[in-house]
Amino acid sequence: MRLSFLEPLYTESGPFASVYLDTSRDIEHPDRAIALRWRRLREDLTRQGADRAVLGVLEKAVGADAELPGVHGQAIFAANGSLVMEGELPRPPARDSARYSTLPDAMPLVSQHLPEIPYLAVVVHYGGLPTATAHGWVTVEAESGTWPASNVAPGERLHHRVPVATWHQSAVRLGHRLDAWVRRTHGDTVVVAGDEWAGNVLVRRLPHALRDKVVRVGGPTPTDTGRALLEPQLDTVFRGRLAAHDQDLVNVFIGRRALDGPVTEGLAATVAALQRSQVAALLLNHPPGSSLRLWTGPQPAQLALTDEELVSFGVRAPREESADDALVRALVGTAAELVVVPEYALKLDEGVGALLRYTHPWTPP
Template sequence: MRLSFLEPLYTESGPFASVYLDTSRNIEQPDRAVALRWRRLRADLTRQGADRALLGVLEEAVGADAELPGTHGQAIFAANGSLVMEGELPHPPDRDSARYSTLPDAMPLVTQHLPEIPYLAVVVRYGGPPTAEAHGWVTVEAESGTWPASTVSPGERLHHNVAVATWHHSAVRLGQRLDAWARRVHADAVVVAGDPWAGNVLVRRLPQALRHKVVRVGGPSPTDTGRALLEPQLDSVFRGRMAEHDRELMNVFIGRRALGGPVTEGLARTVAALQRGQVAALLLNHPPAASQRLWTGPEPTQLALTEEELAAFGVRAPREEPADEALVRALVGTAAELVVVPEDDLELAEGVGALLRYADSGTPV
């Protein structure tokens, strides 16, 4: 998973206010519920030392996703009296939280983006009997996205109407268009729903490479809900699945480890590699526990297991911070990727490892 979307967070110096809030609209009086939730978080931030100007900036952003239907949440980050980042969460947070700290609390936002699978969703509707002589139409709705974030932030949308009499020929051109689109967004899958006959015509005319990525699904396919196209079906297709890009990185790690190549495992060795900007991709079996801490300095690569280690590097006044906050900052600051790997697929020493950009000799790989 590439973390470039977090770069705006680290253009500001701290301290940061990080807010995670349930802003679902599928309840009675949702505005009142959100206001009550925010009131509790505001009091919590005040106790932590946030000033009124910062609280005012946050309050203006709370509930800005009111037009989004259904269940969802909001992540809001502010620093130095300004809003730094705000975005919708595909699922409400496990619990509302607010933290005022040196580093932004970004890991909950990252985990809501996982496994970050790019896809196309296609719904094919048909009106009339399936004969070339028939009067009728075929309607195609298609949308790109990256699951699960796309459930609340859908991508590009296509709407196409075709006369039934020309559907066999038009499906060829449409298939080519979908193929180019899928290549552009690096889609792992094409999820297709709707009328069986019209859908089969389209699927059979897709280029072979794209046809192998097709997943047929059933069930309702609303297109005007304000949420992602085929949202319920996407969950059943992608839950428990890794993005192909991340699986490739995992397989590279497994191959290099077997051959004694440039990888590392265990927290101490991985932190040492992050200090050198050596990590191309950090692999985790699960995010660090809330109680796990690292010592940090003002720069992304200034992190260590002990205060003494950072002091030996010349870092003045190191601070002890949650490990997940320090790790995310280091990954963003060194343009490294993050891959969360199920233990059943790859068990890592202490739950952490890394693909390295170069071996210890300094030679790039």
């Protein structure tokens, strides 16, 4: 998973206010519930030392996703009296939280983007007889996205309607159009639902490479909910999977490790590689959480297990931070990727490892 979407967070200096709250609209009087949640978080931030300017910016942003229906959440970051980043969460946070700290609390936002699987959802509607002489129309709705974030931030949508009498010929042209779309968006999977006969016609006329990516699903197929097309089916198809790109990185790690290639495992060795901007992709069995701490300096690659180590590198006044915060900043600042892979698929020493960009000797400054 690439973390470039977090770059705006690190253009500001801290301290940062990081807010996660449930802004779901599936309850009675949602605005009242959101206001109550925010009031508790505001009091918490005030106790942590957040100033009025930051609190005012956050208050304006809370609930700004009111047009989004259903269950979801909101992540908001502010610093120096300015809104730094705001985004919708496909799931409400496990609990509302607010933190005022030197580094932004970004790992919960990253976790809500995982596993970041690019896909194309296709719904084929037709209610008539499956013959070329029948009257009526075949309607196709298609939408690209990256699961699960696209549940609340759907991508580009296509609406295609053709007479049923020409559906066999039109399906060929549409198939090539969908194939070009999937190539452009690097889609892993094409999820197809709707009428069985019309859907079969389309799938059989897709280019072979695209046909191999098709997953057929059933269930309700509403197209005007304001949420991702086929949202419930996407959850069933993708939960527990890695994106194809991330699975490739895991396979490369396994192959390199077997040959003593350019990889590292264990917290100390991986932190040392991050110090050198040597990490191409960080692999975790699970995010470290707030209990594990690292020492940091003002630059992304300035992180260590002890403050003495950073001082020896010339860092003045190192700060102890959550390992989650330090690792995310280091990954964004060094353009490294993140893969969270379950232990049953790849057990890592101390739950952490890395694919390396290079392995030649390095001496700290």
